[in-house]
Amino acid sequence: MATSQNRTEKSEIAKHIFDEDGDFPAFFRFFDYLLQQYNWPGLRRQGRLTYRGIGDAVSLLKSSSHVTNNEAIQKLNNNNGTAPPNPNALDDLNLAVNMMIMVDCDPQKSHTLGFTIADYSPKSWKPEETYLDFVKRSFPADPKPSKRVQWSIKAWKLKEKLGVEFRPTDDLDKHLLYDSKDPPCVYLFHQVGFLKAQLKKYNETEMPLDLSVDECLESLINPVVRGSPPVRLLYETIHSLQWLLFHRVDNKSDAVLKELIGEKGFDPECANYEGYRRLEGDGFTYTYWGERIRKLEAALAKPPPRTKLGRWLQSQTSERNALFIALLALFISIFVGLLSVILAAVQTWIAWMAWKYPVK
Incomplete structure (x- = not known):
């Protein structure tokens, strides 16, 4: 059950991200799950991740889209000298990015190296890359935008x-x-x-x-x-x-x-x-x-x-296999044709011998 402090923190971060105080149940259900994973007792960390800490990271990214990953972590860790160092600065930053644009900027934590789906592979926010450049790389514009949707996809x-x-x-x-x-x-x-x-x-x-x-x-x-x-x-x-x-x-x-x-x-x-x-x-x-x-x-x-x-049959019908099958069919046709000619010749010879040497 959500505590009063937890509800207050969610309200504050909703105002940060959506500029309004709302419930957003599906949104916070997902991030409650992520916080649960990050705060799992088996992980060694000096403090629990909270929505308040993530909110500080959200504020930083909203104020400067040209900050690099390294710079953002350093600023969150130092707290501008007004508070003790934040040992969870990196995790706060990653979750803040996830909340703002709904993209996991540290996919190694949830995917194996080289993970792909079709032609998609998750992207990481590089240390010297600005937040703005990471967003652009995460959502590249289509070089051939569709002129008109055909409405065939239901x-x-x-x-x-x-x-x-x-x-x-x-x-x-x-x-x-x-x-x-x-x-x-x-x-x-x-x-x-x-x-x-x-x-x-x-x-x-x-x-x-x-x-x-x-x-x-x-x-x-x-x-x-x-x-x-x-x-x-x-x-x-x-x-x-x-x-x-x-x-x-x-x-x-x-x-x-x-x-x-x-x-x-x-x-x-x-x-x-x-x-x-x-x-x-x-x-x-x-x-x-x-x-x-x-x-x-x-x-x-x-x-x-x-x-x-x-x-399996489709996998065997590449252009190379199709050419092989066509050649094989050609050779089989030639073989069958030659065999037919030979059988016809044999039958003709048998008929001729029967005519020349009739059985009495």
């Missing part, structure tokens, strides 16, 4: 035609990631409450969608949105969930969504279509998620085999 189609399993992720950089391995799955960033709270700040200040990452993190235009993820990224993510995959008038996809919320732990806000605006329809383009959407469309257009035998 949740029920992905499930029925590709047999995918939808998996919730709290890492925004894994959104719409398609892993075709057995069993195939699509990762969906389900923290819609986080997306709506961040978008609310942009909506209330009527900020344009085409703001750069620099303008969003530094926001010299309006300090209210300073430190927030890129507005375009937020809109694309919620648009892909509530307009593309789980459109409110798509009953079959709605049934899939209800199952995900009830059984897979998806944020219930996924099914609440209120609280945001400016989600264009046919004219909406994807700058961040265009490539992943195109991969899903390609998979739907040419579904991979669903059985192990089918996947």
Whole structure:
């Protein structure tokens, strides 16, 4: 059960991140779990991690997006000389980044070296890299943004035609990631409450969608949105969930969504279509998620085999194997043709011998 101090700390950090005091149950459920892991009794640390300490790191990153990882740790550790050194400065900083942009900037703690999913590999915040550059590297803009969404990607189609399993992720950089391995799955960033709270700040200040990452993190235009993820990224993510995959008038996809919320732990806000605006329809383009959407469309257009035998046969039909099989078929055809000629000649010879030397 949450203590009064814990509730106060959560309220303070919600104001830091969302500029409002709210419950955000799915958001804090995830971070309560992370704090539990960090504060596990088996770990040797001089003090427990708290939301108050993470809040100090959030304030630092909001005030300076050009601070490097090393500089941020040093500043948090020194506390500007006003308090004892903070032995948990690194962990406070990592969790602060996770809270602000929903990206794990220290994936070695949760993934093995060389961990990948399809063509995705988690990124670490490098020691001499600025926070701004890390955010840009975590969410690269698509070099070929989609001109128009074809609206062929529906949740029920992905499930029925590709047999995918939808998996919730709290890492925004894994959104719409398609892993075709057995069993195939699509990762969906389900923290819609986080997306709506961040978008609310942009909506209330009527900020344009085409703001750069620099303008969003530094926001010299309006300090209210300073430190927030890129507005375009937020809109694309919620648009892909509530307009593309789980459109409110798509009953079959709605049934899939209800199952995900009830059984897979998806944020219930996924099914609440209120609280945001400016989600264009046919004219909406994807700058961040265009490539992943195109991969899903390609998979739907040419579904991979669903059985192990089918996947094995497909693996044997590369261009090289196809050429080998074609040549083998040619040689077999020639062999069969020669054999037919020989058999015909033998039959002709037998018939001629029977005619020349009839049996009396």
